[in-house]
Amino acid sequence: MMQPAESFRYDQAMVTIDVQPLTNENFHSYGWVLGKSDIPGFRSAETDFWEEHVFDPGAGGETQILWVNYRNQQRAVTSLEVHRLTQQVLIPLTGEITQVVAESSADGSPNLATIRAFRVETRQGICMRPGCWHTTRVEVPEVQCMMLTRRSTTVDLLAHLTGQRALLESAIAAVVGRLT
Numbered sequence: 001m002m003q004p005a006e007s008f009r010y011d012q013a014m015v016t017i018d019v020q021p022l023t024n025e026n027f028h029s030y031g032w033v034l035g036k037s038d039i040p041g042f043r044s045a046e047t048d049f050w051e052e053h054v055f056d057p058g059a060g061g062e063t064q065i066l067w068v069n070y071r072n073q074q075r076a077v078t079s080l081e082v083h084r085l086t087q088q089v090l091i092p093l094t095g096e097i098t099q100v101v102a103e104s105s106a107d108g109s110p111n112l113a114t115i116r117a118f119r120v121e122t123r124q125g126i127c128m129r130p131g132c133w134h135t136t137r138v139e140v141p142e143v144q145c146m147m148l149t150r151r152s153t154t155v156d157l158l159a160h161l162t163g164q165r166a167l168l169e170s171a172i173a174a175v176v177g178r179l180t
Contacts, residue, residue: 015112015177017077019098022118022126029114030101030132034091034125053127057150058085064151070097070138077177080110080133081157083170086150090136091125095143098179099126102133110173117179137179 020026024033032053040048057063068090077100090099096119103114110133117137120126127148128134136145156169 015115017100017115017117017177017179019117019119022120029103031126031128034127035123055148056087061086061150064149064154066147068145068147069142070136071142072137075179077135077175079172079174080135081170081172082131082133083153084130085169086130086153087127089125089127089148091146092120092122093144093146095140096121097143098137100135104131
C-alpha cells in the first residue's frame, strides 16, 4: 500500500508566470503536445488518422476518460497538484485553457524554477508526464475538456476532495504565483 503523499508549502515571494507558446520544444520537460501533427498515418477520401501518443496509465492502471469543466479565471496561482503514477491528457473542447506546469524537485515538491504556463487551444492537447505539477485556468466562464487519466487516481482525488482520506497517488502543494 502506498503511503499518503506529502504536503508542500512555500514561504517565499510571489512567482510570476509568463504564458508561453505551446510547442514541442517548450513543453518537452512536462510531457507531450498533442494535435500539432498534420501528417496522417493513413489517408483516404473518407478519413485520415495518425498516432500522436501512446497513453501510459502506469503499472496496473486502468485508463479513464473524463469530461471536466474548468471555471477558474483567477490570475493568482495558489496551489498545484501532481499525479505520481500516471500520465494525464487534457484536450480543450469548447475554448482555450491556460495550463500551468512545473517539474518535480528531487524531494517530490514542485520545482518553482521550472514553472511555466501554456495556452492550449481547441484542436490541441497536452499529455503531462507523471510527476508534472499542474493547474488549469480559463479566460471565459467555463471551458469543457476531455481528460485521459488513471481511474484509481480519480478515485484517490475524489476521496480527498470529499474529506474521506489523505491523498495516496497525488499531492497538492500551496504556492504563491501569478499569471502575467
